[in-house]
Amino acid sequence: MKLKFIGLGLILFSTISSQAQRRQHAPNTNDTIASRYNPSTLFSTTFYTNKGNEFHSANGEPGPKYWQNRADYQLKAAIDTVSKTLTASENLSYTNNSPDALQYLWLQLDQNTYKKDARSNFYTSAAPKPNQHTDGYQFESVEIVQNGKTEKADYIITDTRMQLRLPVALSPNGGKISVLIKYHYTIPSSEFGGRTDYSNTKNGKMYEIAQWFPRMCVYDDSHGWDTLPFLGSGEFYLEYGDVDYTVTVPWDMLVAGSGELLNPAEVLTSKQISRLAAARNSDKTVMIRPLSEVNDPSSRPVHTGKLTWHFKMYNTRDVAFGASKAYIWDAARMNLPGGKKSLAMSVYPVESVGDTAWSRATEYLKASVEHFSSKWFVYPYPVAINEAGEAGGMEYPGITFDSPRATKGDLFGLIAHEIGHNWFPMIVGSDERRYAWMDEGLNTFIDIYATDIFNKGEYAPKRDGEYAPKGGNPADEIIPTIADPDAITIMTAADGVTEKYRHPVTYYKTAFGLVLLREQILGNDRFDYAFRNYINKWAYKHPQPDDFFRSMDNGTGEDLSWFWKGWFYSNLQLDLALIDVKYVDKDPKNGIKVTVANKEEMAMPFTVEVKLKDGSKQRIKLPVETWLQQKAITFTISTTTEVESVTVDPDNALPDMNKANNTIRMK
Structure with missing residues (x-):
């Protein structure tokens, strides 16, 4: 017609x-005509209550005097597989680029969330069972090195935060200090570990190690020290730096970690090194350690004692790793814009093998990273890793923990979503602890178009809520949430979002709102140009919500205050x-x-x-x-x-x- x-x-x-x-x-x-609509309210000119400034410009970009502190880490960790304990030493080098002298420092202690008296046990009605606790961090020593002098640190611990009280304030505009910490903690089981745990498989335990070292809290120009406790829903807000770390494990275990493996000759066989070289030149998945070699001692370079794996990751806000003797391991080349290359890898147990399951995981990972790189911003890391474990769906720079039982479109969607977090918030360093939508919602949005193009739309369309029936109309899917008088708004504090509304609002309403902007309000070209500019300007920096709103307004040439007000701050x-x-x-x-x-x-x-x-x-x-x-x-x-x-x-x-x-x- x-x-x-x-x-x-x-x-x-x-x-x-x-x-x-x-x-x-x-x-x-x-x-x-009977109507509740009031034009003067929706289109009022008072959306932005603050002017742009020299740190956050009115056009949504970093201002001429934008500053950001830096945290570099040297870490040495070892896993005791008998006691399920991680023991580590940390050398944290912190640079104060702010204009303020800092009399004290704050560090995050996420493992303390598993203690019996942790605040996270009480902010929801689902209290942990009596045996679902650990003792959190146990510190052998905490020292500071300041102005060439090493001394015992004066510190206090409050829930998941540590305050270091300095004898001399840390100088502004480039002042440096080192913090030396020795510690250990019990690794939680998968029954309650959530984002970090160990779990059982047919061929041995799998360890997913995340949030495993004390990390600097962010000090910024918006809130000063970000000291919100880690409760579980609100995720992370971290400084950027280089992380050099080693992991010592029994000889028969493989370690898959964020960043680049620096000592392959010490921890891999010559055959595995050769296979990795082949994978770096192959668009098809190459087996690095197939199932037939999982229990074969010859798949390890030594047959007794322990091995130390050495990784380094540059310009990152965090690192995580998986370790197991049960891993099957495969890899393939990723082709990125500008002729750049990277390596996609997956590690998974025998239970996850299958043509509709994890045997396609690296294919899914490769396609997702290539799409996000060509569409929005080039993937910056040498390796991207899928790890199959009971954390089930969790993301860290360069590595994701995904459900070992996911299959078909669910597995593709999970992998695309979790690796997509490398753009939000790993590259664009949003404050997840406060604004969950700035990582979950923006990431869910970019997932939609990754699904559209994968394998000519094999799992398309993804236009519905994350757990809605496939093919559901997106406009219809969001209506029950908007109509719910008890529904929270997108701008609700991350830890204030109940589970009932977490996906419908934080993930889906945000993502569908951006679809409306792109496909109904602005058009694809104008939206994409402004969105890419936002990513480029705030890569490895700390944007606030207004920076996103202003960036989209300016980049598209539209005053979208009415939309931010009605969709993000309200459920109009x-x-x-x-x-x-x-x-x-x-x-x-x-x-x-x-x-x-x-x-x-x-x-x-x-x-x-x-x-x-x-x-x-x-x-x-x-x-x-x-x-x-x-x-x-x-x-x-x-x-x-x-x-x-x-x-x-x-x-x-x-x-x-x-x-x-x-x-x-x-x-």
């Missing part, structure tokens, strides 16, 4: 003409209603006069489709400015033949609460 689009100029002309006719010959439609509802359709002077050749009302508090640009009795269709698109002054609009659409029906939002692309009033069939 023929589909005809009417130009915007004609729409505006028709609108102006019809408004003049209303004023002269008819009562004001805005006064006769939308109901566009087709009120009346009639032929001009009762003659189809003169066109039809259409009245559309906005009956709820949100506004959106919208499309009107006219289906003619000759089988053809016409569409007009009206901008959001339609609602800048009025609650209802009457306009004329040119026609030359009889009309069968008129529909508002014919593609069902908008989150319209009442679809029943969107169509009128002509008699």
